[in-house]
Amino acid sequence: MDGMPNPLRRLTLEQLRRRTSMKWRTYPEDVLPLWVAEMDVPLAEPVAQAIRDAVALGDTGYPAGTAYAEALADFASKRWDWDGLAVERTAIVPDVMLGIVEMxxxxxxxxxxxxxxxxxxxPFYQFVGNMGRQVVEAELGADGRIDFEVLEDVFGRVRKGTARPAYLLCSPHNPTGAVHSAAELADVAALARTYGVRVVADEIHAPLMAAGATFVPYLSVPGxxxxxxxxxxxKAWNLAGLKAAVAVAGPDAADDLARLPEEVGHGPSHVGVIAHTAALRDGGAWLDALLTGLDDNRRLLAQLLAEALPAVRYEPAQATxxxxxxxxxxxxxxxxxxxFLERGRVALNSGVPFGTGxxxxxxxxxxxxxxxxTEAVRRMAAALD
Structure with a gap:
């Protein structure tokens, strides 16, 4: 890590409680918030400096150019050994979920x-339902991974009576943290081709790999x-409040992406684009330090649960x-x-809104x-006494 400190150890509880974002303002101060996907980290210095430079210049207008996509393509090449992210087949969108809607x-x-x-x-259920599409579940297997028998059965059913079914793939998967293998993704592509289903992949957690896991971009697999x-x-650099994302089309979907309305590109924040670009280009050392800290936290949580709440089953995730x-x-x-909230004063996400299972x-x-x-697990155990 070249001496880079663990970002997860940098801020005190007192500092965190001064934040005004959703994670820290939804519940009373006696609640420990370990729920919504915000990280308790300071900004990576290259990102903070890029924002400061933009503000100093008054560079707060409308987004333009392909710098974000170029930085992402370079990151993909270095981190995932994928050189297939063609900048000419990309578009800037406001964020991943709104990008999914547009795709x-x-x-x-x-x-x-x-x-x-x-x-x-x-939000898969919320956004898809609100845009007038029908959500159809293909439940994961008991191992938290794609069950291909179930998926094929569902593909076969949705193909009947409709011309344009789609598959919203979460990769890596949230909430299980499963990282789909190249073989699994190739099987997805083969099934999608057989049944005429279009795949839209949410790959927002891609940089957040646990040690030993390797992310495979969906668009990199055959078919x-x-x-x-x-x-x-x-997600990887804690920039949810600085809105920006990149839509990427496979070679045979370029014409589809070309139909994206021009006004969609007006939605991202220009400062957000600057921040995300800086993160991908210059935030690698900070990310590596974060990933090491997350690996430590996965081991810690497994140990604490085994000691204090052995009935709670936990398999450390490959990602997220x-x-x-x-x-x-x-x-x-x-x-x-x-x-856990009422008795232990720990805020976690309920599994119910995640759907069946x-x-x-x-x-x-x-x-x-x-x-x-450590304090959260202590409170969770005390809640059951």
Whole structure:
């Protein structure tokens, strides 16, 4: 890490409570918030400097150019050994979820089905439903990975009676943290081609790999040429408040992306684009330090749960900074997230909004200090006494 300090150990609880974002202002001050996907880190210095430079210049106008896509292509080449991210087949979009909406508009129509692997990120249901598409679940296997028998069955069903079904692939998967292998993604592409299903991949967590895991871009696998992907620096560098993302088209989807309305490109923040570009170009050492800290936190959480809450099943994820905790063996009355909040004053995400397969689970955000994780588990155990 070249001496780079762990970003997760830099801020005190007092400093964090001065923040005005959703994570720290939704609950009272006696609650430890380990829920929404914000990290308890300071900005990477290259990102902070890029923002300061923009403000000093008054460079706060409308976004322009391809610097973000170029930085992403270079990052993909270095980190994922993928040279197939063609800048000419990209577009800047406001953020990943709004980008997903725009991509689905390009490849499906009102009333068409959109397949998701449940349990999955709750906004998939909200955004897809609000745009007049029908969400169809293809539940994950017991191992938290894609069940290809289920997926093929669902693809076969949605293909009947509709001309334009789509598959919203979460890669890496949120909340399980599964990293789809190249073989799995090639199987997805083959099934999609067989059944005429268009794939839109949410790859926002791609930079957040655990040690030993390797991210494979969906568009890099054979047969994925008609796919569309959404990528962003927002999760890995904690830039959700600086809106910007990149839509990437496979070689056979370039004409679809070309139909993206011009006004969509007006939605991203210019300062956001500057920040994301700086993160991808110059934030690698900071990211590596973060990834090491997250690996430490995964081990810590596994140890703490084994000691204090052995009935809670936890498999450290291959990616993301999220932990998917199976609380079903606790045999609680009601949602475990409610119990931990009301009795333990720890805010976690309920598994219920993640769809079928989520009940009885909670999602815990690991992107905080070891001290706060330790205190959270202590409170969760005390909540069951």
């Amino acid at each position: 689905l508009k390009l490849v499906s129509g009102p009333g068409d089905p959109v397949v998701v692997n449940s349990p999955v990120y709750p 994925a040429g008609t796919g569309l992907s959404l990528m962003s620096a927002s 900074y999220l932990a998917w905790l199976d609380c079903r063996a606790l045999d609680l009355r009601g949602d475990p997230a409610d119990v 989520g009940a009885g689970f909670v999602r815990l955000n690991l992107a905080t200090s070891p001290e706060l994780i």
